[in-house]
Amino acid sequence: MKKVIILGGNGFIGKRLASYLLKQDVSVYSFDLTIPSDKENGINYIEGNFFDDDTLMNAVEDKDIVFHCVCTINPGNSWEKYMQAYNLDFIQTVKLCKIVSETNKKMVFLSSGGTVYGKKDIQPIEENSTTYPINHYGALKICIENVIHSFNERINDKIIIARISNPYGPGQDYTKGVGFIDAAIKNAISGKDIVVFGDGSVIRDYIYIDDVVKLLYFLSSYNGEYDTFNVSTGIGTSQIEILQMLQTHFPDMKIKYEKERDVDLKKTILSNKRLMDCYDYKMIDIKDGIFKYVEYLKEKKDEYAT
Numbered sequence: 001m002k003k004v005i006i007l008g009g010n011g012f013i014g015k016r017l018a019s020y021l022l023k024q025d026v027s028v029y030s031f032d033l034t035i036p037s038d039k040e041n042g043i044n045y046i047e048g049n050f051f052d053d054d055t056l057m058n059a060v061e062d063k064d065i066v067f068h069c070v071c072t073i074n075p076g077n078s079w080e081k082y083m084q085a086y087n088l089d090f091i092q093t094v095k096l097c098k099i100v101s102e103t104n105k106k107m108v109f110l111s112s113g114g115t116v117y118g119k120k121d122i123q124p125i126e127e128n129s130t131t132y133p134i135n136h137y138g139a140l141k142i143c144i145e146n147v148i149h150s151f152n153e154r155i156n157d158k159i160i161i162a163r164i165s166n167p168y169g170p171g172q173d174y175t176k177g178v179g180f181i182d183a184a185i186k187n188a189i190s191g192k193d194i195v196v197f198g199d200g201s202v203i204r205d206y207i208y209i210d211d212v213v214k215l216l217y218f219l220s221s222y223n224g225e226y227d228t229f230n231v232s233t234g235i236g237t238s239q240i241e242i243l244q245m246l247q248t249h250f251p252d253m254k255i256k257y258e259k260e261r262d263v264d265l266k267k268t269i270l271s272n273k274r275l276m277d278c279y280d281y282k283m284i285d286i287k288d289g290i291f292k293y294v295e296y297l298k299e300k301k302d303e304y305a306t
């Protein structure tokens with residue numbers, strides 16, 4: 001049975017991925033700074049610091065597949081924390097690529113969707129579009145991607161770059177810096193204002209977390225022509241459209257419009273043609289995803305409502 005390790009396994013994507021992998025024919029190892037209090041039976045938890053060389057080596061050395069989900073910055077804080085990201089995240093990921101390439105492991109690196117491409121007139125954006133990162137979070141991801149391309153020149157089973165668009169669903173925490181749908185539903189349930197920056201015309205390619213983890217697992221077995229994939233739906237939805245969907249669940253919800261932020265790209269839709277050409281898969285429709293997430297969050301209200 002293959003051994004799979006998720007670096008950053010307690011995070012939004014890592015945790016859901018671990019739960020999904022438990023149902024596959026693999027042994028699952030979840031690596032993070034702490035062991036979660038809500039441990040899941042069947043997952044092997046490893047407590048450790050990604051930035052400690054020996055700890056990282058020990059954690060990955062006997063594994064077959066590595067999902068790299070650690071990132072210490074996000075689009076919201078990357079202007080404050082970029083030196084840390086280049087000094088730590090970048091260098092340590094280069095070391096990880098070295099280990100992976102020298103020991104013939106498969107790795108999937110979680111990159112970013114919109115922030116690496118920047119402002120684009122032609123949408124949906126394809127993987128071979130030029131990249132023009134709009135902040136240091138996107139720039140960090142591109143630095144790492146370029147290193148991965150170089151390693152891939154020398155290895156048979158390529159390291160895969162997954163450019164994930166805008167995931168939403170169970171386990172997300174918008175207070176960490178991203179997640180319009182998460183924020184909107186939680187605030188609607190708690191009776192708080194839903195804050196919209198600008199007029200609500202910002203368009204994103206929202207993808208349900210269960211689709212993300214299934215596609216990531218598929219990519220861990222891919223060894224074809226490409227090393228970079230958008231993990232997206234290829235469909236854009238505006239914030240206004242999201243709010244209209246939520247209105248059916250929360251007729252009394254309150255919306256507060258604030259000044260638009262210059263950090264927000266107006267529109268980002270990522271083509272998923274490359275991925276769908278390799279994997280025949282039906283995505284969860286956004287209305288169904290929102291319905292599932294609303295039901296989930298209503299049950300968990302005590303955990304986030306204050």
Ligand SMILES: NC(=O)c1ccc[n+]([C@@H]2O[C@H](COP(=O)([O-])OP(=O)(O)OC[C@H]3O[C@@H](n4cnc5c(N)ncnc54)[C@H](O)[C@@H]3O)[C@@H](O)[C@H]2O)c1
Nearest residue numbers: 008010011012013014032033049050069070071110111164
């Ligand atoms: N969530 C999104 O909207 C989104 C979109 C596109 C790409 N991504 C990328 O996907 C990856 C995972 O995202 P996420 O939303 O699950 O992030 P997250 O912040 O929820 O999870 C990251 C995990 O890494 C762990 N971690 C941080 N520093 C560590 C260290 N030194 N040692 C061990 N573990 C450490 C954290 O404890 C956390 O559990 C990231 O690389 C992120 O950039 C996320």
